[in-house]
Amino acid sequence: MEFLVASSIGLLTTCGTYLLLRGRTFPVVIGLALLSYAVNVFLFAMGRLTINMPPILRDGVTEYTDPLPQALVLTAIVISFGMTALIVVLSIRAYLEIGNDHVDGRPVGEPSEAGDKN
Amino acid sequence: MGDWIVVPIVLPAVMAALIVLAVRHDILLQRVFSITATVALVAVTLSLVVFANGNDPEMYALSNWPAPFGIVLVLDRLSAMMVFLTSLLGLGVVLFASSEWDQRGKHFHALFQFQLMGVNGAFLTGDVFNLFVFFEVLLIASYGLMLHGAGAERLKAGMQYIVINLTGSSLFLIGVGMIYSVTGTLNMADLAVQVANVAPGDAALLRAGALVLLLVFCVKAALVPIHFWLPGTYANAPAPVAALFAIMTKVGAYSVLRVYSLAFGDAAGDMAWLAQPYLMPAALITLVLGMVGVVAAKRLNGLIAFSVIGSMGTLLIAIALFTPESIAAGLYYLLHSTFSGAALFLIADLVVSRRGQFGDSLHTAPTFHQSGFLAVLFFVGAIAMAGMPPLSGFIGKLQILDAARGSDAMVWIWAIILVTSLLCIIGFGRAGSVLFWKSASVEGEITVEGAKWPVLPIIATCGMLGGLVALTVFAGPITDYLHGVAAQIFDTSGYIQAVLGEGALALLGQ
Numbered sequence: 001m002e003f004l005v006a007s008s009i010g011l012l013t014t015c016g017t018y019l020l021l022r023g024r025t026f027p028v029v030i031g032l033a034l035l036s037y038a039v040n041v042f043l044f045a046m047g048r049l050t051i052n053m054p055p056i057l058r059d060g061v062t063e064y065t066d067p068l069p070q071a072l073v074l075t076a077i078v079i080s081f082g083m084t085a086l087i088v089v090l091s092i093r094a095y096l097e098i099g100n101d102h103v104d105g106r107p108v109g110e111p112s113e114a115g116d117k118n
Numbered sequence: 119m120g121d122w123i124v125v126p127i128v129l130p131a132v133m134a135a136l137i138v139l140a141v142r143h144d145i146l147l148q149r150v151f152s153i154t155a156t157v158a159l160v161a162v163t164l165s166l167v168v169f170a171n172g173n174d175p176e177m178y179a180l181s182n183w184p185a186p187f188g189i190v191l192v193l194d195r196l197s198a199m200m201v202f203l204t205s206l207l208g209l210g211v212v213l214f215a216s217s218e219w220d221q222r223g224k225h226f227h228a229l230f231q232f233q234l235m236g237v238n239g240a241f242l243t244g245d246v247f248n249l250f251v252f253f254e255v256l257l258i259a260s261y262g263l264m265l266h267g268a269g270a271e272r273l274k275a276g277m278q279y280i281v282i283n284l285t286g287s288s289l290f291l292i293g294v295g296m297i298y299s300v301t302g303t304l305n306m307a308d309l310a311v312q313v314a315n316v317a318p319g320d321a322a323l324l325r326a327g328a329l330v331l332l333l334v335f336c337v338k339a340a341l342v343p344i345h346f347w348l349p350g351t352y353a354n355a356p357a358p359v360a361a362l363f364a365i366m367t368k369v370g371a372y373s374v375l376r377v378y379s380l381a382f383g384d385a386a387g388d389m390a391w392l393a394q395p396y397l398m399p400a401a402l403i404t405l406v407l408g409m410v411g412v413v414a415a416k417r418l419n420g421l422i423a424f425s426v427i428g429s430m431g432t433l434l435i436a437i438a439l440f441t442p443e444s445i446a447a448g449l450y451y452l453l454h455s456t457f458s459g460a461a462l463f464l465i466a467d468l469v470v471s472r473r474g475q476f477g478d479s480l481h482t483a484p485t486f487h488q489s490g491f492l493a494v495l496f497f498v499g500a501i502a503m504a505g506m507p508p509l510s511g512f513i514g515k516l517q518i519l520d521a522a523r524g525s526d527a528m529v530w531i532w533a534i535i536l537v538t539s540l541l542c543i544i545g546f547g548r549a550g551s552v553l554f555w556k557s558a559s560v561e562g563e564i565t566v567e568g569a570k571w572p573v574l575p576i577i578a579t580c581g582m583l584g585g586l587v588a589l590t591v592f593a594g595p596i597t598d599y600l601h602g603v604a605a606q607i608f609d610t611s612g613y614i615q616a617v618l619g620e621g622a623l624a625l626l627g628q
Binding site (some may be wrong): 020025028029032036038039042043046047048067069072075076079080082083086090091093094097098103104105115 | 230247251258265268269270274276277278281285286287288292294295296298299304501574587609
């Protein structure tokens with residue numbers, strides 16, 4: 001199970017990072033989503049991997065699963081869901097207003113209009 | 119002080135909800151609510167500063183869950199000072215925005231209050247995961263504020279800003295996860311105890327987690343090589359928002375100072391002052407790059423944005439020294455650079471709004487209304503930012519130079535701070551002469567619609583500059599207070615005792 005979880009985190013992070021570095025907003029948004037999935041699984045694994053154990057401590061319970069990472073993951077999921085929704089809407093808005101879907105506002109190979117933006 | 123510790127978070131949160139639910143159709147009521155709440159916040163945070171100065175750190179356990187199981191807020195001199203600074207800056211910004219900017223988009227005041235809530239929460243929290251949550255609160259409010267009024271350029275810069283920060287948030291969670299997996303805690307005081315007693319086999323993992331976290335804080339503080347988001351964001355943000363963002367980079371600097379002095383400070387054994395060897399070179403390069411950017415900038419807002427990067431470099435040089443003297447000097451510079459950066463963005467907006475189609479490009483153009491008055495304001499702001507006498511920038515840089523004596527990197531620090539100050543003077547001198555002097559010889563006059571003497575913006579701008587003058591005039595008492603702040607940062611036992619009680623100190627071996 002350790003191998004499965006670790007390699008899935010690795011795969012998600014690799015794909016997420018690759019997509020994040022693309023020039024168009026759609027792959028970037030997907031990349032961010034993949035990265036946040038990877039982070040969620042990673043956080044979940046930080047409480048050690050156990051199967052069929054209660055997440056609540058009682059007298060007499062010696063084997064248990066750590067409940068805190070689950071709470072952290074829940075928070076992280078909610079936040080990343082909200083953020084993904086925001087960036088999807090923003091991408092559409094940027095596309096409509098700028099006229100293309102490149103993150104720096106211009107297609108590859110075309111010089112920017114104003115020289116530099118500083 | 120008890121329950122008052124939570125007020126700087128609850129007050130803006132309630133006010134934001136009230137503004138968006140009850141008075142969203144009436145801009146006048148929104149302004150009244152927002153300004154009143156910010157004034158109240160200034161009063162509350164001032165009393166917190168006074169309280170923190172005379173007492174040991176105090177903890178507030180949310181929902182009364184005991185630490186380290188529940189989330190705690192901690193009021194010490196550092197956090198009290200930072201929330202007070204936030205509320206003062208917020209007051210200036212909300213006054214400036216209340217004349218016209220808040221009508222260019224929707225919900226400015228609600229987002230502004232949420233932003234204050236997030237920033238105050240980040241300063242007050244004593245829990246690393248809670249710090250992440252408040253980072254997200256302040257970021258999501260800042261996304262809204264950044265895009266306030268929209269426009270293609272702003273959307274483009276906002277998109278990049280949001281993507282960078284979402285990536286930073288992912289890294290934050292990875293760092294937090296690694297630290298939790300080793301120490302089993304996220305409470306900062308408990309972390310300080312656990313880090314000191316970590317098993318040798320886990321040290322590498324903990325070190326990696328702590329450095330991932332450092333990377334995230336440095337994204338917020340706009341340190342080289344992860345500063346790329348700042349110039350575009352600040353130069354394209356609405357002016358009052360850019361001024362408010364002056365505190366956002368300080369959140370990063372504060373987090374570095376808090377986490378790496380408390381949990382990875384003297385008591386951390388092998389991991390003592392973990393951040394130092396990475397932070398110092400990055401800070402020095404940041405300063406150089408920022409000030410070179412000031413000389414090279416082609417637009418006024420870009421010039422100011424790069425000077426903000428440079429001032430973050432100076433601030434982090436002081437923090438990276440990690441001595442009580444350098445921290446006190448750095449905190450003085452922090453207060454100064456917050457006000458001077460904010461003042462310059464506000465002045466730039468007053469200039470830009472009068473230059474019509476010339477905007478903020480650094481080219482000669484015909485004169486505009488109140489060009490003389492604004493020249494004086496710009497001159498004062500530029501003197502402060504460049505660190506020339508008599509204003510507080512000079513005192514701040516002098517203190518940092520003084521604190522760097524005896525450090526290994528002293529030659530580098532002195533040389534770079536002094537040379538970049540010259541670059542900054544040249545950059546601002548060039549911008550000022552193009553905007554005000556050379557333009558005076560161009561024929562004609564630019565006339566734009568709008569109020570000739572917008573009262574609130576000018577009050578807000580002069581208030582920011584007044585803050586700088588007050589910092590200079592009261593440099594003595596303020597420096598004394600900051601030495602108290604630095605002493606408390608280095609005496610971590612007070613903080614740990616406040617959160618965990620007497621017993622924890624025994625574990626720490628103190």
